[in-house]
Amino acid sequence: MTELVESLLRGLGTGSVYALLALGFVIVYKATRVISFAQPAFMLAGAVLVTYLAGPLGFWVAVPVAAVLTAGLALGVERVAVRPMVGRPAFVVAIITLGVDVAVRVVVNGFIGLDVRHVGDPWGLRTVTIPGTGIDLQQRHLAALLATTVLIGGMFAFFRYTRMGLAMRAAAYDQEAALAMGVSVGAVFALSWGLAGGLAAVAGTFAAAGASVDAALWLIALTALPVIILGGLDSLPGAVVGGLAVGTIQELTATYQQHAPWLGGNVSVITPYVLMLLVLLVRPYGLFGTREVERV
Amino acid sequence: MNTTGRRTRLRGRPDLHTSYAQELTLFDTRAKRVAVAGLLVVALALPFLLTDEVLQLLAVCCVAAIGAIGLGLVTGYAGQVSLGHAFFLAVGAYTAAVISGDPDGRVIGFGITNIAVWLPAAGLLAGLAGVLVAPLATRLRGLYLAIVTLGLVFIGQHVFSEWSALTGGAGVGRPAATLEFFGQPIAATGPLGTRDQKLYWLMLLLLLGFALAAANLARSKVGRAFTAIRDRDIAAGVIGVNLARYKTIAFAVSSAYAGCAGALLYTITGFFDPSSFSLLLSVQYIAMVLIGGAGTISGAIAGAFFITLLPRFTRELQAWVPFLSAQPNEVPNVFQVETILYGVLLIVFLIFEPRGLFGIWVRVRNYWKAWPFSY
Numbered sequence: 001m002t003e004l005v006e007s008l009l010r011g012l013g014t015g016s017v018y019a020l021l022a023l024g025f026v027i028v029y030k031a032t033r034v035i036s037f038a039q040p041a042f043m044l045a046g047a048v049l050v051t052y053l054a055g056p057l058g059f060w061v062a063v064p065v066a067a068v069l070t071a072g073l074a075l076g077v078e079r080v081a082v083r084p085m086v087g088r089p090a091f092v093v094a095i096i097t098l099g100v101d102v103a104v105r106v107v108v109n110g111f112i113g114l115d116v117r118h119v120g121d122p123w124g125l126r127t128v129t130i131p132g133t134g135i136d137l138q139q140r141h142l143a144a145l146l147a148t149t150v151l152i153g154g155m156f157a158f159f160r161y162t163r164m165g166l167a168m169r170a171a172a173y174d175q176e177a178a179l180a181m182g183v184s185v186g187a188v189f190a191l192s193w194g195l196a197g198g199l200a201a202v203a204g205t206f207a208a209a210g211a212s213v214d215a216a217l218w219l220i221a222l223t224a225l226p227v228i229i230l231g232g233l234d235s236l237p238g239a240v241v242g243g244l245a246v247g248t249i250q251e252l253t254a255t256y257q258q259h260a261p262w263l264g265g266n267v268s269v270i271t272p273y274v275l276m277l278l279v280l281l282v283r284p285y286g287l288f289g290t291r292e293v294e295r296v
Numbered sequence: 297m298n299t300t301g302r303r304t305r306l307r308g309r310p311d312l313h314t315s316y317a318q319e320l321t322l323f324d325t326r327a328k329r330v331a332v333a334g335l336l337v338v339a340l341a342l343p344f345l346l347t348d349e350v351l352q353l354l355a356v357c358c359v360a361a362i363g364a365i366g367l368g369l370v371t372g373y374a375g376q377v378s379l380g381h382a383f384f385l386a387v388g389a390y391t392a393a394v395i396s397g398d399p400d401g402r403v404i405g406f407g408i409t410n411i412a413v414w415l416p417a418a419g420l421l422a423g424l425a426g427v428l429v430a431p432l433a434t435r436l437r438g439l440y441l442a443i444v445t446l447g448l449v450f451i452g453q454h455v456f457s458e459w460s461a462l463t464g465g466a467g468v469g470r471p472a473a474t475l476e477f478f479g480q481p482i483a484a485t486g487p488l489g490t491r492d493q494k495l496y497w498l499m500l501l502l503l504l505g506f507a508l509a510a511a512n513l514a515r516s517k518v519g520r521a522f523t524a525i526r527d528r529d530i531a532a533g534v535i536g537v538n539l540a541r542y543k544t545i546a547f548a549v550s551s552a553y554a555g556c557a558g559a560l561l562y563t564i565t566g567f568f569d570p571s572s573f574s575l576l577l578s579v580q581y582i583a584m585v586l587i588g589g590a591g592t593i594s595g596a597i598a599g600a601f602f603i604t605l606l607p608r609f610t611r612e613l614q615a616w617v618p619f620l621s622a623q624p625n626e627v628p629n630v631f632q633v634e635t636i637l638y639g640v641l642l643i644v645f646l647i648f649e650p651r652g653l654f655g656i657w658v659r660v661r662n663y664w665k666a667w668p669f670s671y
Contacts, residue, residue, distance in 0.1 A: 099641075101639070222450075264457075276443075
C-alpha cells in the first residue's frame, strides 16, 4: 500500500513537469495551430541557464530570470523562423520548429560540455514523511507539484480575467474575426511563444532538480507530446490532466515492471507512447480535444 | 490524331501535348532523355575516376536515396507526414540481417545469404509493418499523425535495444546482411573491380530500379490518388478516391522502400546497433525529402545526395575555419556544425525555396529558357 501511494505521489511530481510542458505546447497550438517541436530545446536551454545563473544569483532568482531569458529566446525564434510562415500549411511550420529544435539543442549542448551541471535546487533527493502514515515523499516532487499548481492557477486567471488573455482566447477561436475586432494577432503569436518558452524553462528546472542537466533531458520534453495528444491538442485542462495521468502511469509502470521482465528494463520510458496509441485508437482527438469539423 | 505519342510532338514546343499518353511519358522531351542518359553514363563511369573512399560514400548516397524516395511517396505525394521512417528502416535492416546472419552466431540468423532472398523479404516485412500502422494513419490527420509516428520511433528503439537476441543489444550491435548473389560474393575485391567499385555499381543499379518503379507508380492511378489526397483529402473522397485504401497503400509502399534501404544501408559499413534508428535519422530523411523537393522523385534523390554528402563537406570546412575542431569532445566541432546545418538548412529551404533543390533547378531552367528576356 505504501509502495502504491508513494509511486502515485512520485507520478504526480513528474506529471506536473509534463503538465507544464504540455501547457506550453497547447498554448502555442491554440494561438498558431502549430505544434512547436522546439519546446525540448527551450526546456534544455532553460535548465542550462539555471545551472549558470544559480551560482551568482541563487536558485530562487535564477529560475525566474532563466524563464524570462528563455521566453526571450522563444520570442526571437518565433519572429525569425515562424512568423514568415504565417498562412502556410501547419506541417511545414512544424518541420521548421523541428529544425529550430535540432539547431538550438546543439548550441545548448555545447554549453553543458563534459562537466556535471546541477540546477542548484535546495531539495536534492531529500524526502519528507507524511505524519502518521509512514509515506515518504520527495521534496522535489512536492515542490514541482506546488509550483505547477501556482503557475497553472496564474495562467488560467490570466486567460480568464485580463484583456490580453481575452485577446488570446479570441484569436484562438477565430483569427480573422479577432483581427477585425482590433486584436493584434501578431502580439498573440509572440506572447504564446514567450509563455511556452518560460513554462518550458521552469519545467526543465524541475525535471533536472535532484539530478544533473545532461543532453538526454530533452527526451522528457518529448514525453509531453503523447501528453497533449492524450489530453487533446487544443485543451488546456486536457494538458494538465493528461500530464498528471501520464506521469502517474509512468511511475506505476516503473514500480511494478519487475513483475513483467519480458518487457525489458526501462519500459516506463515508452509507456506514454503506448498509452497514446491506445487512446488514439478509441478517441482520435484525445480525451478533451475538440472534434475537427470539416466544412466543404 | 495519332495517340502513339512522341512522333507527333513539335520541336521546340515541349509543353504542347497532343495525346494523354504524351502527358504521362516519363522522359517527355529529347533534352530530358539526353540529359538523363548522359547523367547515367557519367554515374556508371564514376568508379574509374574516383577513389574507393568517395565511391563508398556515393554508394551510401544511393541507398539513402532509395529510402528518401520511399518517404517522398508517403509525405511528398500522399501528403501524410511520417516521422517514423527510422522505424521502418530498422525493420528492414533487422529482417535482412536475421535472414543472412550466421546460424551459429551470437545473434539470431538463418544463414540464407543470397541478396535475392533477403532484400525482397526486408521490403515485404517492412511493408507489412507499414500496413499495420496504416489504420492509425487513416484515422488521424496532419500533426496527430506526425506525433504518432514519432511515438513509433521511440517504441521501436526500446524494443530493438531490449531484444538483444535479435539486435545484439544497445551499444554492441550485430553484423549486417551479407552481400552475395547466387554464390557470387558482391562485396569483395575481384577481377571485376574493388569492393567499393562493385558496391557502388550495385547500389546505383538498385537505385535506378527503385526510382523508375516509384516514378511509374506516381504517374499511375495510384499516384494520382496520392496527389488528390495530398491536395485536399475531402475533395479526393468526394470524387471517389478510397481514402483508407490509398493511405494504406502509401504507407505500405513507403515502408517497403524504407525496409530495402535499411537492409542495404548497413551492408556498406557492415555493422549496426539499435541506437542508429533514432529520431535524428527520421529527421534526416524528412530533410532529404523537403530540401530535395517534396512531390518529386528526382528531388528526393538530389536531397538524399545533398544530406548524405553534407558531413563530408563540413569536414572539409574545417580547413577553412580554423576554430572548428575535428575532435568530438572539443567545442565547437564539425559534428555540431553538421547537426546545426541539418536544422538551419531545413528552415532556410522551407522559408525561401519550399520546392527545394528541384525548385532551384526549375528556376535556373526557366531563366535560361527565356534568356535574354526575364520572362
